[in-house]
Amino acid sequence: MIKFKNYVKAESLEEAYNLNQKKSSVIGAGMMWLKVQSRIKMTLVDLSGLGLDGIEETDEEFVIGAMCTLRQLEIHEGLNEYFPGLFKECTRSIVGVQFRNGATAGGSIFGRFGFSDILTCMLALDTYVELYKGGIIPLEEFCRQKFNRDILVRIRIKKDGRRALYASSRMTKTDFPLIACCVSATDETYYVSVGARPGKAELTVIKRKEASGLKELAELAADHFHYGTNQRGSGEYRKHLTEVYVKRLFMALEREEG
Amino acid sequence: MQIEFTLNGRLIYEETSDDETLFHLLRRKGCYSVKCGCETENCGLCTVLVNGVSRLSCSYLAARADDCDVVTLEGVQKEAEEFGSFLAAEGAEQCGFCSPGLIMNVLAMEKELDSYEKEKVKEYLAGNLCRCSGYMGQLRAVEKYLSRGENRNEC
Numbered sequence: 452m453i454k455f456k457n458y459v460k461a462e463s464l465e466e467a468y469n470l471n472q473k474k475s476s477v478i479g480a481g482m483m484w485l486k487v488q489s490r491i492k493m494t495l496v497d498l499s500g501l502g503l504d505g506i507e508e509t510d511e512e513f514v515i516g517a518m519c520t521l522r523q524l525e526i527h528e529g530l531n532e533y534f535p536g537l538f539k540e541c542t543r544s545i546v547g548v549q550f551r552n553g554a555t556a557g558g559s560i561f562g563r564f565g566f567s568d569i570l571t572c573m574l575a576l577d578t579y580v581e582l583y584k585g586g587i588i589p590l591e592e593f594c595r596q597k598f599n600r601d602i603l604v605r606i607r608i609k610k611d612g613r614r615a616l617y618a619s620s621r622m623t624k625t626d627f628p629l630i631a632c633c634v635s636a637t638d639e640t641y642y643v644s645v646g647a648r649p650g651k652a653e654l655t656v657i658k659r660k661e662a663s664g665l666k667e668l669a670e671l672a673a674d675h676f677h678y679g680t681n682q683r684g685s686g687e688y689r690k691h692l693t694e695v696y697v698k699r700l701f702m703a704l705e706r707e708e709g
Numbered sequence: 710m711q712i713e714f715t716l717n718g719r720l721i722y723e724e725t726s727d728d729e730t731l732f733h734l735l736r737r738k739g740c741y742s743v744k745c746g747c748e749t750e751n752c753g754l755c756t757v758l759v760n761g762v763s764r765l766s767c768s769y770l771a772a773r774a775d776d777c778d779v780v781t782l783e784g785v786q787k788e789a790e791e792f793g794s795f796l797a798a799e800g801a802e803q804c805g806f807c808s809p810g811l812i813m814n815v816l817a818m819e820k821e822l823d824s825y826e827k828e829k830v831k832e833y834l835a836g837n838l839c840r841c842s843g844y845m846g847q848l849r850a851v852e853k854y855l856s857r858g859e860n861r862n863e864c
Contacts, residue, residue: 452748458710458727458772479770486730486768487749495728499773547836549756549763549814625751625835 453477453485455492460500464583464602470496471600478602480518480558483550503557503604506530515606517557521545521569524556534576534615541572541617541633546625561603563594563651566627570594571646572617574654575633577609591654613637616703618696619647622683629683630692634700636708641701643672645693649681665705669698712775716740717784725771731757732766734774735781742782742809746838753837756810756817757781763817782809788816795854801846807839815851825855 455477461467470476475493479485503516508529515524524530525542545551545568559569560580570590578590583602590606615635619628628647635642639659646652655675662668673693678686713722716738725734732755735743745767746752755767758780782789789812796802811834818825818833830851839847 453728455728458770460772482770483750483765483768495770497770497773543832544835546751547753547814548817548833549753549765549836550750552762552764553750553768 453488453490453492453495455495457494458497459494460497462500464501464604467496467498467501468583468602470494471602478561480561481520481553481555482558483554484558484562484564498557498602510610512610513608515556515608517555517561517603517605519556521551521554521556521559522548524569525551533610537572537615537617537633541568541619541631544568544619544621544625544628556606557603560590560593560606563598565649565651566647567652568617568619568628568631568646571619571631571644571652572615572633573606573608574644574646574652575615575635575642576613577611579607579609581605581607594651594653611637613642614704614707616700618700620692620696627683630689630696632693632696632700634697634704636701636704641668641672641704643675643697645673645676645697648676648678648686648689648693649683650677650679665698665701666694669694669701672697710772712772714774714776715778717780723771727772729771730767731759731764731769731771731774731779734771735766735779740781740783744806744809746806746810751836751838752807752810753814754807754810756813756837758813758817761817761820763814780813782812785813785816788812792816792850792854795850795857796847799846799850799853801842801850803841807837811837811839811847815854819855825852827852830855 471478477492479495479497498518503518505516506519506527507514521542524538530538559567579587580590580593581587581604583604585601613635617633619631621628631646633644641657644652644654657672662671673690678689680686711724732745744754746754748767750765750768755765756763757766759777792812814837
């Protein structure tokens with residue numbers, strides 16, 4: 452369990468950033484994952500007093516504060532209206548409501564966890580992260596970056612007209628996913644992200660005309676990723692599941708298109 | 710550091726270490742209904758309400774409870790007794806260790822949801838583990854508890 456000596460509730464992002472430049476400091480978001488780590492730190496910097504716990508909707512985008520909880524994502528009317536069922540589906544199996552009342556969107560994204568449902572989901576959308584010093588960059592680019600001591604302030608999801616669906620498989624209902632897939636679609640393109648392979652989620656973009664049928668397209672998408680083996684399943688099994696889930700998501704999106 | 714918060718309706722001033730969890734503070738204050746089963750945020754035994762929202766006190770820093778309203782089972786005795794009677798009637802308790810956390814989450818659910826379809830209820834309570842009951846008795850008790858108003862009207 453994490454131990455630390457000083458708790459500082461940051462009064463500004465500048466203060467949080469400066470405190471976080473020391474290796475002995477750590478940013479505390481929901482503290483669900485951080486808490487179970489065996490680490491000793493000097494200072495825990497709490498962002499909960501900075502008003503980053505809301506979801507703002509504009510004509511162009513959703514702006515999600517880093518301290519917004521997964522439960523807020525799950526039940527937000529605007530998000531659920533624009534992306535029907537997507538956030539509900541990607542959050543509902545994450546432990547329980549009490550957990551989702553604590554875990555934050557910022558913590559999930561900044562951590563870039565291999566098991567993350569949230570990262571997988573947002574990666575298939577036109578998502579950007581707003582870093583305090585690093586500015587606004589695409590989520591995909593952020594995923595490829597090494598960890599640094601910047602602070603994730605907000606997540607921005609553009610309303611670019613994509614329709615998206617999510618599916619995951621679990622050994623038991625509230626366990627980490629065995630595989631997590633999210634597919635979004637525009638008229639010509641599919642954006643496929645796959646997480647829990649068990650590595651962190653990655654994205655591939657394929658044109659609808661690249662293959663003759665949905666099965667072939669799904670196989671093509673699944674081929675873009677590397678799969679690993681752990682106690683939940685083998686890499687081979689994960690790849691097979693990816694082909695199946697991605698095909699199902701393609702089919703469901705086609706049905707929606709009519 | 711010193712924090713000030715409301716615990717079951719009582720204003721509390723308390724000295725806490727910077728990395729103490731709310732769970733440990735509540736136990737120190739005599740709220741023994743709050744249990745710690747897993748310490749990995751999976752079991753729901755440590756559920757309390759913070760500003761009306763169900764939270765896992767084992768992963769909630771006591772320092773963050775400053776200026777908050779915290780409610781444990783000790784603060785909702787009447788509601789707990791009422792729901793507890795439904796649990797007893799359905800034979801839904803064995804060791805009873807998980808009941809305080811379950812009751813707190815059921816009370817939070819009752820306030821938060823506007824309808825109680827079975828799947829919705831099961832999903833809401835998925836974070837409350839029970840190692841002895843197998844959940845069926847608990848679910849029957851929850852269903853009957855949530856529809857108790859309707860039954861009264863029928864009578």
